[in-house]
Amino acid sequence: MDPITFSIIRHRLYRVIDEAVITLKHVSGSAITNEGHDLMVSLYRADGSLLMGGVGFLHHLTSAAEACKSIIRRFEGRIDEGDVFLTNCPYTAALHTSDVYLVAPIHYDGKLVAWSACFVHVYDIGAMVPGGFSPDSRDIFTEGFSSPGLKLVEQGEMNHDIMDTLLNMVRAPEMVALDLSSMIASNNVARERMVALVHKYGPEAVDQACQMLVDQSEESFRERLRELPDGRWESRQYFDIEDETYRVLLAMTKKDDTLTFDFTGSSEQSKYGINCAYWAAWGGFFAPLFPLLCYDITWNDGVLRPISMIAPEGTIVNCTRPAPISLATVGAIQSVNNAACICISKMLSASEKYAKEATAVWHGSHFAIFMFGQNQKGQEAIGIMTETFGGAGGGRSFADGVDVGGEIPNPIGRMANVETTENHFPVRYLFRRATIDSGGPGKYRGGTGLEYAIQQHDSPDGGIHYVVSGKGTKFSMSDGLGGGYPGAPCNYRWVHNNEAAAEGKNVNPFATSTEQMTGEQESVSWGVYPLMDQDVLYVRSDGGGGYGDPLAREPERLARDVRHGSVSAGVARRVYGVVLDAAGEVDTAASEAAREAIRAARLSQAAAE
Amino acid sequence: MGNSASQSYVVATDVGGTCTDTIVFSPGEPLYLGKALSTPPNFAEGVMNSIRSAADTMGLSFAELFARTSLFVHGSTVVDNTLLTRDGARTGLLTTEGFEDTLLITRGAYGRWGGLSEDGIKHPVATDRAEPLVPGERIQGLPERVDYKGAILRALDVEATEKAVRHLVEDKGVEALAVCLLWSFYNTAHERAVRDVIERVAPGTYVSLSSDIAPVPGEYERTSTTVINAYAGNIAAAYLNNLQELLTAEGYSGPLLVMQGYGGLLPAKEAAGRAVGMIECGPAAGVIGSRYLGHVMDDGDVIAADMGGTTFKVGVIQGGEFDYAREPMVDRFHYVAPKIEVISIGAGGGSIISLDPRTKVPSVGPRSAGARPGPICYGQGGEEPTLTDVMILVGYMNPENFLGGSITLDIERARTIFKEKIADPLGLGVEEAAIGIYRIAAAQITDLIHEITVERGLDPRDFVLHAFGGSCPLVCGIFGAELNVKRIVIPYTASVNCAFGLVSADIVHEYSVTKTLPVPSAAEEINAIYAPMLENAQAQLAAEGFDESGTAFDWSIDLRYGRQVHEVTTPVRGETPVSEESLAALVDDFEALYERKYGKGSAYRAAGMEMTMFRLTARGLMKRPEIEKLALGGKDASAAKTGRRPIFVEAAGELVESDIYDFERLTPGNEITGPAVIHTPITTIVLQDKQTGHLDEYRNMVIHFT
């Protein structure tokens, strides 16, 4: 196929996905979809292999391929033009029940030519807890509606029995109906545009272009792998749930033009729903792989071909049914992301040419806090606190991590304005800011993470409830790179102001820091909690991992950090060995002495340990 | 206003990135055009040069021209330029205590990926936020708090405010202050009190309040907007004052009106206080000009396309209305001033053609060779093939007669370099490769226009395409055909389209009140919201010299479905103040608009509806230019034919010998059957097969599909 036609068809394929994403966001109108961008739309070949992955939540690109393939297997002979299939079973392909896949075949002239697939995190899925993250579930049976594959729309006609049954099982069915409508509309647009494209260029030409796209991606990716040295790199992620500690171990081996991700040694599956299933682990490491290794290559099956995975059954990265799994996307999958980010970055760091593509971990914990209750307008409100999409960038070989700079698996997420949240939920923010000293120290430090505090405001029931499924409090999940320290861990606190008030203590309703709060501060991390009256929920998100030796950081940068409030003078001195004078300028002599002393201590103190 | 009984000129000058264009019009006379190079950072110089150039064509001196000028209308990139060069005031920011980081953390990654192409977004490790206009040490939080209802939870601590202001102005040398407090658009009291403090404690500091500049919900975008306004405020004000003085010195004593990004004019005094309003006023003027031309030609549905040296921009007019941009950005900053929606891609005459080193797949742009060194064929040292070089290789440009003969194009040099860098690596002949690149550019443009039409629920087949800019008429025959538009119009004023837009605009004041009301709500309640806005608007327009018959007031209301994020600004049809009937019609219109924009099945009624913003657009109606209507003569265009040469014809897939024409020798009524090329002093028009060009009575070239 000539490169000109190929260029045009490729460009138009991108537009097909763009339009489908826009449709998804337009029809959905929900905050998690439009602000958090917790969605994905991608195109697949007739056999279900990934043709073109869009920039949504990146874990899903490959698991949706498996969703297509599982639908192809299950419905063989019964796949017709105008059908739309649904699957959200995590033991089939979905990541957890809340992330519902709608998968639709695209036919031209009666022949199956492609598939489109999309997902959103639906408003509710009928699990034990509103919003879909159920810390108390001990098996999949309490995690809501789950289907290994059903035909929701049959040749253009909605199957109302199925729709009614699904909606019968969820809270806020009208919102879930809208989520599903948005996905149907998105698939419709993808189908229309794809059919128009095939009509214009002919099925053979489009098929040829698609094949070229996949082959080119494979060739380009293999070529890049061959440019990188062979090796084996290890990474280890800890995370904490209540009293349990879990490990995700990863050994990534690159040989010639192949890459293997081996999770052997990872913890046994958990009684908590932080496990993930096979296809979720598979999708999980592509989230850093695509942007770190394939930033200039089309994300499709060609990229998958050089990759293999080993994930022992019965571990948290390949749990067996009926293990609970509703928190996979903030649990094991995140650890898979982070571990892969480090291994890939270590490999990139072993190359002069590609060292600049390496990064420490961004917002390793990706925790989720959902709120639910009656809002100030008397409506039932359920929703995620979008601050988790604020994130924190990891340090790089040439620059700091971006403060509150997002996360790798979610390229275009953002958090809601304070005013937006205060308008939909009966809460008032006391503050929201970047947290000083949260970025992992390094030559290039990790980006700072966010901290905020809310209390109830104008709630008809005296308050609301929130679901915390946050890990990363006891361990930092934002690993550093090349010596860089990990970013600071998360922290969630229930500030018991009500109790303090009952004891006659003065409670400051406009505290701008936890120091100014009177109530006892209880660390929480897992479960459903009330937020009533004057009590405050304080959340401190994790920082990004640092890059390189803190003693190598240019002193001038610390002066700027301290001026901007990203690093405290104390940490500047103690960890970075940079001393500032009264005017906040670098005291060169004192800094040199401080760094000398730290170096000496490094060698002697360590010898003493 | 003017002292000549016989002539009363309106002079309009638009400062663009490269050129400053002028139009002078007066009833009964042809439009006079002037052009000069823009002169950043002192744009006023280019303005005067441009006006002089127009005066020269009129055979008048400055003094003579200005003595007869009743109105001067102006659009300028001065604010865009200030942001681009980071040349604004030393600015400080006052926020609600506890939220000082709002501007800096940009809602998370939003400021990091905002404005990036998909290629940039896929490569996060290589991305960063732009340096903020106000660094952290010039931000101070104030003890105060208002809630979502506008209720004051914590009164403003005036003493702390004084301290904060003194610290910023005295210790940090701040010259301009932006003030943005939470929920201030519902309760402006605290922000006004802060301004009082600043005026008392640090008089002379330029102040922008978010409740004045952008009284809409969403504290990040509101803060960013207010900061931009404070940052560029003094520069905009100084620029306009300086311009006013220069004009006065040359004998002009009339008003100075300034174009805003929403397509309306404001008197200079007001524009000077709203620097943020001037952002992207050029493209806005282009759309306004297009709308007016469409109106003259009886076309209410227009796709306005402008292809210059670097970018291809497109805006859409539907039924005489246009959309406002949804998440506007300037450079890499978000802001919330109303701005006419214009989308763009990096595809212009100077766009550089490149091949992916690995796959050899060609791309057009986004990098541009600009005007310097420019395309290879300009002979100014350009070494990289551009779209203009491709145009010359496919036979569209006349090497000897470019820009009226002022430049001779070096076709051989373009051919040699293009062969080496593009054709040979692709394994194609020069012509074949050039044709391919041309087609890629046309396809990218088609896709862009598709985005602003089909994706918004509009069908290009219902639209007329207006083609502006130096490069557009070379390509519009292809993409216009592919989109199946009704016809294409290449306006006579294409070269000065933005200036033309200036003279087609009204004075427009936008007012709004943010308030959430359920649907249905009583008509009286809504009318009560509009009453003070109307009073202000009427007073404002009266002070500007308009009597009632010269004004128009348009109401529109933002509605949304309960718990959905998308809002649609819905015009109120029929009489105002509203009644129960007109409100019912409003709801119907909203639903239709919503479905059109957001797709079938997206309208979700069960969650109910709310009204969230009440807008008033107050116009002071300006006289429109009459475009000179010439007599239509015969169809025979042979007098304008200058010869034949091979040109690329899409239907043939290769170069075919075709007729070449000189625009200057055409007369209204002439018809040219494609394929053909028409050279004009400022551009080249390409007619494809099955296209007929018809010079209408306004000397627009109208292309029909046959």
Added chain:
Amino acid sequence: MSARISASLVVNDSGEIACMSCGHALGPSGQPWKNAATLSETPLQGAAGEPYSNAANVLLRKFYCPSCATLLDSESALEEDPFLNDVVHI
């Protein structure tokens, strides 16, 4: 000519892994090197600023060059867990 194998290490002409800053050799290429580095193992809690104060019993292992004290690598670890070992084949 030395070839980099990480952000802080190279393989020198003699085929040894060496500190990128000072050239101190740490062992043969293709073998784990951390045992040859100077190790400091301290609780993550207290390793840096206040936000680290709620870290649990996890340690921050820091591997220094025994010669110039440059921090070559770090890892989070529970006491009982082995070093993470990276092997690059040049």
